Amino acid sequence: MAFSLHGERVIVRDWRDSDLEAYAALNADPEVRRFFPTVLSREQSDAEIGRMREHAEREGFTFWAVEVPGVAELIGFTGLLRTPYPTHFTPCVEIGWRLARAHWGKGYATEAAKLCLDWGFQQPGIEEIVALAAMGNLPSHAVMERLGMQRNPADDFDHPRLEAGHPLRPHLLYRIKRQDRLQMQA
Numbered sequence: 128m129a130f131s132l133h134g135e136r137v138i139v140r141d142w143r144d145s146d147l148e149a150y151a152a153l154n155a156d157p158e159v160r161r162f163f164p165t166v167l168s169r170e171q172s173d174a175e176i177g178r179m180r181e182h183a184e185r186e187g188f189t190f191w192a193v194e195v196p197g198v199a200e201l202i203g204f205t206g207l208l209r210t211p212y213p214t215h216f217t218p219c220v221e222i223g224w225r226l227a228r229a230h231w232g233k234g235y236a237t238e239a240a241k242l243c244l245d246w247g248f249q250q251p252g253i254e255e256i257v258a259l260a261a262m263g264n265l266p267s268h269a270v271m272e273r274l275g276m277q278r279n280p281a282d283d284f285d286h287p288r289l290e291a292g293h294p295l296r297p298h299l300l301y302r303i304k305r306q307d308r309l310q311m312q313a
Contacts, residue, residue, distance in 0.1 A: 129141050130183070130191065132191075132239075132242040132243065132246055133242075134238045134239065134241075134242050135238065136195055136196075136234075136235065136238060137193055137194070137195055137202075137235055137238050137239045137242070138193070138194050138195075138196060139191045139192070139193055139205055139206065139239050139242050139243060140191055140192050140193075140194065141180075141183070141191065141192065142176050142179060142180055142191070142192045143192070145200065146176065146192050146200070146201045147172070147173055147176065149199075149200070149201040149227070150172055150173075150175075150176060150192075150201060150203075150204075151167070151169045151172040151173065152227070153172075153203055153225065153226075153227040154166060154167035154171070154172040154175070155167065155168075155169075155172075156227070156228055158228050159225065159226075159227065159228055162260065162261040162263065162264040162267075162295060163295070164289065164293070164295065179191075179204070179206075179208075182208060182209070186208075186209055187250070188206060188207045188208075188220075188246075188247065188250070189206050189207070189208060190204040190205065190206040190207070190208055190223055190224075190225075191204060191205065191206040191243075192204055193205050193224075193226070193235065193239045195230070195235060198230075199227075199229075199230070201227075202226050202227050202229075202230040202235060203224065203225045203226035203227055203230065203236075204223075204224065204225055205222075205223070205224040205236060205239035205240050205242075205243055206222070206223065206224075206243050207220050207221065207222055207223075207243055207246075207247050207253075207256065208220070208221050208223060209221070210257075212287050212288060213287065214284055214287060215282075215284060216257060216282060216284075216300060219255070219256075219257050220247060220253050220255070220256050220257070221256070221257050221258060221259065222240055222243055222244060222247070222256050222257070222258050222274075223258065224236045224239065224240055224267070224270065231266070236270050237270050237273045237274065240270060240274055241274065244256060244274060244303065244308055245308070245312075248305045248308050248309070253305070254304060254305050255302055255303065255304045255305070256302070256303055257300055257301065257302050258270075258271045258274075258276055258300075258301045258302075259284075259286075259298050259299065259300050259301070260298060260299060261286075261295045261297070261298055261299075262283075262297040262298065262299060268299060268301075271301040272301075274303065275303055275307065275308065275311045276301035276302060276303045277301060277302055277303065277307075278299055278300065278301045278302075279300075279302075282299075282300040282302070283297065283298065283299050283300060284297075284298055284300060285297060285298070286298050
């Protein structure tokens with residue numbers, strides 16, 4: 128059965144082969160990738176969707192495709208992932224998003240992320256969801272705060288997949304617990 132969550136303006140759904148081209152264009156945009164070490168080639172972008180599909184099969188969730196009906200079939204992704212590298216806060220479930228530049232500043236990331244948070248906290252065994260972003264990624268920090276996530280500076284960390292001294296290595300960590308999300312909705 129195909130996965131989908133429906134918001135007022137967005138649909139969070141399974142990936143389709145027809146998403147490959149738009150996702151590759153998003154990942155080739157240096158502005159979209161400014162808080163990542165590099166842009167992605169078409170092959171790297173396609174492989175990333177492949178890994179997300181595999182994660183969905185294995186875990187029952189992933190970073191899913193996001194569309195805005197009547198606007199665009201694919202604007203990026205939002206969803207949940209088991210963080211695949213060791214840090215002081217793993218194992219964990221992470222929420223993340225990445226949108227094409229044309230769709231920034233319209234509230235789509237927040238709307239889709241709220242759908243994913245609510246879905247995640249309905250799943251057995253998910254008591255906390257984290258979000259992380261490079262120190263300078265203020266737009267993502269703002270989404271985390273709009274979601275009601277909290278930051279403790281003691282949780283901030285150096286991303287283990289980036290070499291020492293890399294300007295993007297310092298990351299902030301935000302958290303939200305199931306009971307806190309439920310209280311926000313009451």
